[in-house]
Amino acid sequence: MKKPIITFARWGNYTIAFKTLFEQLGLEVIPPEKTNSETVAAGAKIAPEMFCFPMKVTLGNYLPALERGANTIFMIQNVGGSCRQRYYGVIQEKVLKDAGHDITLLDFRATPRDIYRKIKEITGASFWQILKTVRFSLRELRLIEKIEKMAQFYRPREIKKGTTDRTLQESLLKIEELKEEKAFPKLKKEVLKSFFGIPIEKNKKTPKVALIGEIYTVCDPAINFDVESKLGKEGIEVYREMDLTYHIKKLIFPWKDWIIQRKINPYLGSTVGGHGRDAIYEMLHYVEKGFDGIIHLLPFGCMPEVTIRPILEKIHLESGIPFLSLSLDEQVAEAGINTRLEAFVDVVKNHHEYKIS
Amino acid sequence: MKTYLGIDVGSISTNLVLIDEKNQVLSSLYLRTEGNPIDAIQRGLKELKKQMPREAEIAGVATTGSARYLAGVITGADLVKNEITAHAKGASFFVPEARTVIEIGGQDSKIIILENGVAVDFAMNLICAAGTGSFLDAQAFRLKLPVEQFGELALKSKNPTNIGSRCTVFAESDMIHKQQIGHTTEDIVAGLCQGLARNFLNNVARGKNIKPPIVFQGGVSENLGMRKAFEKALKEKIIVPPHNTVIGAFGVALLVKEQNPQKIKFLGFEISDKNIKCTSFQCQGCPNRCEVIEARIENKVVARWGDRCGKWSNLNVNN
Numbered sequence: 001m002k003k004p005i006i007t008f009a010r011w012g013n014y015t016i017a018f019k020t021l022f023e024q025l026g027l028e029v030i031p032p033e034k035t036n037s038e039t040v041a042a043g044a045k046i047a048p049e050m051f052c053f054p055m056k057v058t059l060g061n062y063l064p065a066l067e068r069g070a071n072t073i074f075m076i077q078n079v080g081g082s083c084r085q086r087y088y089g090v091i092q093e094k095v096l097k098d099a100g101h102d103i104t105l106l107d108f109r110a111t112p113r114d115i116y117r118k119i120k121e122i123t124g125a126s127f128w129q130i131l132k133t134v135r136f137s138l139r140e141l142r143l144i145e146k147i148e149k150m151a152q153f154y155r156p157r158e159i160k161k162g163t164t165d166r167t168l169q170e171s172l173l174k175i176e177e178l179k180e181e182k183a184f185p186k187l188k189k190e191v192l193k194s195f196f197g198i199p200i201e202k203n204k205k206t207p208k209v210a211l212i213g214e215i216y217t218v219c220d221p222a223i224n225f226d227v228e229s230k231l232g233k234e235g236i237e238v239y240r241e242m243d244l245t246y247h248i249k250k251l252i253f254p255w256k257d258w259i260i261q262r263k264i265n266p267y268l269g270s271t272v273g274g275h276g277r278d279a280i281y282e283m284l285h286y287v288e289k290g291f292d293g294i295i296h297l298l299p300f301g302c303m304p305e306v307t308i309r310p311i312l313e314k315i316h317l318e319s320g321i322p323f324l325s326l327s328l329d330e331q332v333a334e335a336g337i338n339t340r341l342e343a344f345v346d347v348v349k350n351h352h353e354y355k356i357s
Numbered sequence: 358m359k360t361y362l363g364i365d366v367g368s369i370s371t372n373l374v375l376i377d378e379k380n381q382v383l384s385s386l387y388l389r390t391e392g393n394p395i396d397a398i399q400r401g402l403k404e405l406k407k408q409m410p411r412e413a414e415i416a417g418v419a420t421t422g423s424a425r426y427l428a429g430v431i432t433g434a435d436l437v438k439n440e441i442t443a444h445a446k447g448a449s450f451f452v453p454e455a456r457t458v459i460e461i462g463g464q465d466s467k468i469i470i471l472e473n474g475v476a477v478d479f480a481m482n483l484i485c486a487a488g489t490g491s492f493l494d495a496q497a498f499r500l501k502l503p504v505e506q507f508g509e510l511a512l513k514s515k516n517p518t519n520i521g522s523r524c525t526v527f528a529e530s531d532m533i534h535k536q537q538i539g540h541t542t543e544d545i546v547a548g549l550c551q552g553l554a555r556n557f558l559n560n561v562a563r564g565k566n567i568k569p570p571i572v573f574q575g576g577v578s579e580n581l582g583m584r585k586a587f588e589k590a591l592k593e594k595i596i597v598p599p600h601n602t603v604i605g606a607f608g609v610a611l612l613v614k615e616q617n618p619q620k621i622k623f624l625g626f627e628i629s630d631k632n633i634k635c636t637s638f639q640c641q642g643c644p645n646r647c648e649v650i651e652a653r654i655e656n657k658v659v660a661r662w663g664d665r666c667g668k669w670s671n672l673n674v675n676n
């Protein structure tokens with residue numbers, strides 16, 4: 001068997017943590033290309049037309065890495081719950097082989113035992129080594145999520161526009177360059193310090209908008225046209241509960257689903273796959289918390305999110321909270337999204353002012 | 358005399374409205390964009406210069422519409438606003454108690470829900486352009502009718518025929534079919550209007566709380582057949598405000614007047630004689646591959662936009 005050179009599905013800023021995971025296990029890694037119009041077009045070209053958007057994007061991300069010599073792809077099944085995501089691996093393998101790429105696709109279920117076995121099989125790493133590596137990449141992941149959340153807080157309050165985004169990008173770059181876990185605490189301190197150094201208006205009251213919807217779209221700024229940053233620069237504080245840690249926690253502690261179901265019972269009696277229930281739960285939660293707006297993001301063709309959209313619209317009509325649902329795919333133009341976001345920002349600000357007065 | 362200029366550059370039409378301090382419309386222009394927004398703005402300014410009273414001085418400029426950034430850069434606008442807020446403002450000026458605004462323009466259609474004069478909810482057409490101005494234009498051309506007579510003809514119909522309106526292509530083939538089996542043009546035109554109103558209510562306005570008073574504006578609101586079709590479909594009175602075709606430009610002029618800019622950035626009417634060029638390139642600096650647009654007036658770069666990181670838009674534009 002030839003030596004495996006790994007590439008994997010790209011997912012926003014979390015890609016950094018994935019890369020660390022494989023590298024620390026002693027594997028050779030060529031990270032997937034960043035998402036841009038070219039990779040999206042390349043992926044959409046070879047993917048089945050009616051399949052959901054994230055599959056096309058991740059497919060497009062592999063291609064440049066495959067050209068540079070990667071021959072093995074990691075794909076996790078069932079990341080988003082029970083939806084078409086579980087077929088990504090199978091379909092991507094077929095599509096890539098049809099396109100003439102000689103690849104091995106490692107498709108595994110997202111249970112800790114399955115992941116552990118697969119990793120052990122490929123790398124031959126010891127139990128301790130795997131444990132240490134997983135811990136390291138989880139620490140990185142937690143830091144990435146933390147600074148993403150901090151950026152959401154700092155953006156609307158920053159005095160010089162764009163400082164937060166620059167700090168975020170610089171910090172991510174630093175995390176990406178980190179090679180040893182030993183240096184992690186120092187780096188974490190440094191990164192947090194650079195955030196605390198951003199000059200802000202401390203007591204500014206800002207309207208609050210929550211992002212809900214499909215996990216991949218919500219978390220990857222390259223897919224959602226940087227909606228967090230755009231809203232932040234308009235002086236709106238963005239909240240988002242959905243992230244990878246949230247999902248992992250839900251896998252380990254299943255009772256979160258029971259809590260969710262209890263709360264959404266008046267609207268939906270069972271699961272619809274994916275994070276459908278979570279979106280309803282979150283929206284109800286944010287309405288109670290007195291938020292000024294909800295943005296629902298979904299990739300085009302996402303069955304769970306399309307199913308629950310009418311429910312979200314109903315909650316919107318009942319509660320009067322401003323609501324915008326954006327369905328994203330390779331056909332959507334950024335100009336159209338911008339117009340809607342700008343108008344939504346005005347609506348949110350009207351709502352906020354009306355509430356205060 | 359202080360005046361405020363609103364410019365709405367859309368896909369089909371470019372509208373300019375000049376208002377005074379008392380919100381009176383001094384002059385309004387409706388021009389065809391014809392795929393060249395820069396030229397349309399230049400023509401508009403030239404025309405406006407002729408029309409406007411001599412003692413008028415521009416105290417603020419605002420732009421809206423799909424070419425709002427471009428228009429903002431080449432005129433030196435004090436305010437660049439999205440068309441939804443602009444239309445809501447315009448509608449609630451003429452009909453303060455309005456609850457619903459239906460706006461159908463050249464290539465997009467929108468519904469805006471108002472409460473106490475401000476927008477609280479909105480929707481725009483996503484993938485379907487059925488019922489918008491350009492579709493009506495194309496159909497009028499096919500029937501060899503001037504689009505202005507389209508509406509009057511529709512009113513003459515006694516038995517509007519049923520035309521499928523799920524999508525423009527189907528509507529068109531259905532129309533041809535109805536012609537072939539011998540329906541009169543009036544009935545077809547009226548049926549088309551009803552189909553398009555239905556399409557709007559099913560697609561764009563789906564799930565929205567439509568409450569009276571309902572305001573209908575935008576280029577298509579000139580069409581009497583469409584007005585009647587909406588009245589019939591909604592079973593409510595449809596109000597068409599004055600200046601209905603240029604109300605976006607009017608709304609944005611009101612907004613800039615409220616903002617009351619202290620230092621005016623307007624580049625002057627001379628701009629209509631200058632050589633303005635826009636070029637675009639793809640930045641190769643990072644894998645984001647942003648499309649950067651560069652505007653030049655007399656070969657001097659005045660602005661760049663379209664990049665995510667600010668590398669180009671923050672660049673000193675004087676070189």
